[in-house]
Amino acid sequence: MPFTLHGLPVSQGIAIGHAHIVSHALLEVNHYHVADRHLLEELARFDDALATVRKDLEELKAVTSSGGQGHNEVTAFVELQIMLLADPMLADASRALISERHCNAEWALVQQMEQLVEQFEEIEDAYLRERKADVVQVVERLVKVLLGQPGRLPARRRDGLGTIVVAHDLSPADTIGFRDHNISGFVTDVGGPTSHTAIVARSLRIPAVVALHHVRHLVEEDELLIIDGTRGILIVGPTPEIVDEYRLRKTELELERSKLNRLKDNRATTLDGEDILLLANIEGPKDAVAVKAANADGVGLFRTEFLFMGRDELPDEDEQFEAYRSVLKSMGTRPVTIRTFDVGADKALNGVQARFEPNPALGLRAIRYSLAEPQMFMTQLRALLRASSYGRLKIMIPMLSHAHEIDQSLNLIDRAKGELRAERVKFDERLEVGGMVEVPAAALALGMFVRRLAFLSIGTNDLIQYTLAIDRSDEAVAHLYDPLHPAVLKLISGTIQVGARFSLPVSVCGEMAGDPAFTHLLLGMGLRQFSMHPSKILEVKQQVLRADLTELAPRVQRILKMDEPARLREAVERLGG
Ligand code: PEP
Numbered sequence: 240m241p242f243t244l245h246g247l248p249v250s251q252g253i254a255i256g257h258a259h260i261v262s263h264a265l266l267e268v269n270h271y272h273v274a275d276r277h278l279l280e281e282l283a284r285f286d287d288a289l290a291t292v293r294k295d296l297e298e299l300k301a302v303t304s305s306g307g308q309g310h311n312e313v314t315a316f317v318e319l320q321i322m323l324l325a326d327p328m329l330a331d332a333s334r335a336l337i338s339e340r341h342c343n344a345e346w347a348l349v350q351q352m353e354q355l356v357e358q359f360e361e362i363e364d365a366y367l368r369e370r371k372a373d374v375v376q377v378v379e380r381l382v383k384v385l386l387g388q389p390g391r392l393p394a395r396r397r398d399g400l401g402t403i404v405v406a407h408d409l410s411p412a413d414t415i416g417f418r419d420h421n422i423s424g425f426v427t428d429v430g431g432p433t434s435h436t437a438i439v440a441r442s443l444r445i446p447a448v449v450a451l452h453h454v455r456h457l458v459e460e461d462e463l464l465i466i467d468g469t470r471g472i473l474i475v476g477p478t479p480e481i482v483d484e485y486r487l488r489k490t491e492l493e494l495e496r497s498k499l500n501r502l503k504d505n506r507a508t509t510l511d512g513e514d515i516l517l518l519a520n521i522e523g524p525k526d527a528v529a530v531k532a533a534n535a536d537g538v539g540l541f542r543t544e545f546l547f548m549g550r551d552e553l554p555d556e557d558e559q560f561e562a563y564r565s566v567l568k569s570m571g572t573r574p575v576t577i578r579t580f581d582v583g584a585d586k587a588l589n590g591v592q593a594r595f596e597p598n599p600a601l602g603l604r605a606i607r608y609s610l611a612e613p614q615m616f617m618t619q620l621r622a623l624l625r626a627s628s629y630g631r632l633k634i635m636i637p638m639l640s641h642a643h644e645i646d647q648s649l650n651l652i653d654r655a656k657g658e659l660r661a662e663r664v665k666f667d668e669r670l671e672v673g674g675m676v677e678v679p680a681a682a683l684a685l686g687m688f689v690r691r692l693a694f695l696s697i698g699t700n701d702l703i704q705y706t707l708a709i710d711r712s713d714e715a716v717a718h719l720y721d722p723l724h725p726a727v728l729k730l731i732s733g734t735i736q737v738g739a740r741f742s743l744p745v746s747v748c749g750e751m752a753g754d755p756a757f758t759h760l761l762l763g764m765g766l767r768q769f770s771m772h773p774s775k776i777l778e779v780k781q782q783v784l785r786a787d788l789t790e791l792a793p794r795v796q797r798i799l800k801m802d803e804p805a806r807l808r809e810a811v812e813r814l815g816g
């Protein structure tokens with residue numbers, strides 16, 4: 240009998256294939272005594288395993304750092320795991336355990352890992368706490384090597400179907416390796432939509448469902464499986480009729496993709512002739528390839544904090560300048576909006592002393608952090624200004640909630656300009672400075688923004704989080720995170736209206752902008768600039784091409800008056816797109 244399991248959809252698409260169950264190496268570790276005369280051998284066995292895993296990870300790093308979209312983050316995760324390998328708390332402490340307790344290497348590693356995990360669990364900072372998963376993953380890799388099971392994946396199958404990996408958890412490094420092994424999808428017991436593994440799956444376009452709890456115990460090796468990565472379901476042992484139905488759906492999806500590709504060179508113009516700007520969100524210079532492939536109108540959000548993450552020291556002015564200049568040059572005359580650092584909360588910096596914060600999302604984050612570290616901020620501003628003479632740069636300030644934060648930022652920009660003038664360094668004198676509307680207070684008191692800034696960008700991810708008091712990284716309240724909550728819609732449409740009244744360009748750069756289900760709603764509110772992950776541009780363009788603004792505007796006005804969630808949702812669905 241076929242049955243269905245429900246989890247969290249983290250990477251879209253349909254995969255049909257045979258199960259390959261990945262064992263949980265850590266559960267297979269036994270303890271044994273190592274005699275005195277074998278101690279040196281055991282230590283050498285441990286060091287060899289470290290060297291093998293380091294080599295594997297270095298190879299992966301070489302692959303990811305030459306890759307395209309989304310690979311910056313992946314490289315950062317791999318680098319983090321390489322660092323962990325060398326960490327004395329892991330390597331030296333395990334060696335000491337082997338020598339002192341005469342125990343086998345894998346057992347020593349697991350003991351040490353458990354200690355480290357306990358310490359990580361006590362950390363308040365959610366991002367740092369999450370890093371315990373990296374410790375476990377790196378130890379699991381080492382243990383697999385020590386146990387002589389480096390996790391070989393099955394060869395290609397004769398029936399043409401791929402392999403679906405079923406695991407307790409997977410590291411981003413495991414996931415990258417799937418590319419070469421005809422892996423059509425994966426499912427895991429644990430994980431969240433923003434986990435590193437989920438991000439890698441999306442950038443490699445491998446359908447995946449996570450948080451299926453005991454999936455490994457419910458599926459047998461080689462059993463036929465279907466993943467519906469869009470709805471977050473796994474069908475175990477489907478009948479031939481179900482397989483046929485999903486094959487059809489898969490073909491339709493693929494056809495849809497190839498049709499979408501034909502839109503690449505079309506302008507995003509509505510049926511009634513209005514041009515819409517479709518911009519890309521990026522995390523580093525390497526993403527420029529994906530931006531060009533999608534033929535985006537420019538970059539609407541460069542999340543510069545990703546240049547910082549996963550490393551020990553902050554990039555200096557020259558390194559930042561090179562990164563910004565490279566993006567500006569590759570975009571030519573297209574606009575590039577670079578956001579100043581949004582560090583803090585779930586995006587912590589390595590090498591910077593983590594401070595205890597009771598509520599990191601409400602703490603020293605984004606512009607608050609930058610203003611608290613003026614030297615770091617000035618370095619970034621100087622690098623940005625120097626890069627501005629190489630293209631159409633706009634500077635964007637995140638998480639604003641007070642007028643004085645804007646004033647202080649503009650003052651520092653002026654000071655940086657003064658320094659550069661004195662040094663006779665060129666920069667774009669007309670460079671625009673804008674701000675993000677991510678805090679309800681900002682959306683409700685926009686007067687102070689429009690008087691001081693040249694453009695606005697709505698960060699719906701945070702605007703929803705702060706309006707509904709839902710931690711966006713907490714899986715337990717994820718079901719309450721609702722972009723269609725009437726309060727959220729009022730803040731978004733209010734911001735767009737104020738922008739129009741004061742002739743201030745407004746864009747949306749949160750996830751809502753890249754969700755084709757909301758394109759018509761946002762167009763009807765008056766939005767004319769969308770910024771999203773490059774992989775979403777064509778889907779959103781398709782919705783723009785089907786939209787008639789004169790017809791949408793009055794319908795959306797009626798939706799904005801609704802406060803009954805079910806009716807509102809239905810009305811948005813009826814808008815299409
Ligand atoms: C947002 O909050 O919507 C946004 C675009 O910023 P980030 O996701 O980087 O916080």
Ligand code: MG
Pocket residue numbers: 637677698700701
């Ligand atoms: Mg944000």
